[in-house]
Amino acid sequence: MSNTSPQFDEVEALLGSPVESMTSDQMLAYIGRQYQILFGRPIMFDRYREKAILRYLCGVYGNDAYPMIKFFFNQKKGMKDGQKFNMAWFSRKWKWYTDKLFDDYQVFKKAQSKKANEVVYVEKNKKHEDNDELADLMMKMGA
Secondary structure (H helix, E strand, O other): OOOOOOOOOHHHHHHOOOHHHOOHHHHHHHHHHHHHHHHOOOOOOOOHHHHHHHHHHHHHHHHHHHHHHHHHHHHOOOEEOOEEOOHHHHOHHHHHHHHHHHHHHHHHHHHHHHHHHHHHHHHHHHHHHHHHHHHHHHHHHOO
């Protein structure tokens, strides 16, 4: 999966992999750890059902599926309408919710990309300003 997340979060660092390159088992570990961090208790999985949900998400949202889950935990704090995360929210029966989450993720991703481009633009302009100042200084010194 392509790298679209702006940075590693603490769980990715703990697992040693960005969400984009995780296996379904790693992603379940990621979800479980995020849940424990946010809500102070472990979440129970039967693994078979949850892996099927992850396959479904990857089939519908492609390379954005796992980053969208990361977005859910990091930006939405694992909550929906005041309720704590439930894996069923990512299932086929809740497609209306995952579509909304996907739209929110796309807006977030676009904003992050714009912010990164603005930083590059500022850095390039700063270099040009520095070069202009250096040229002015050299002209004043007669070089």
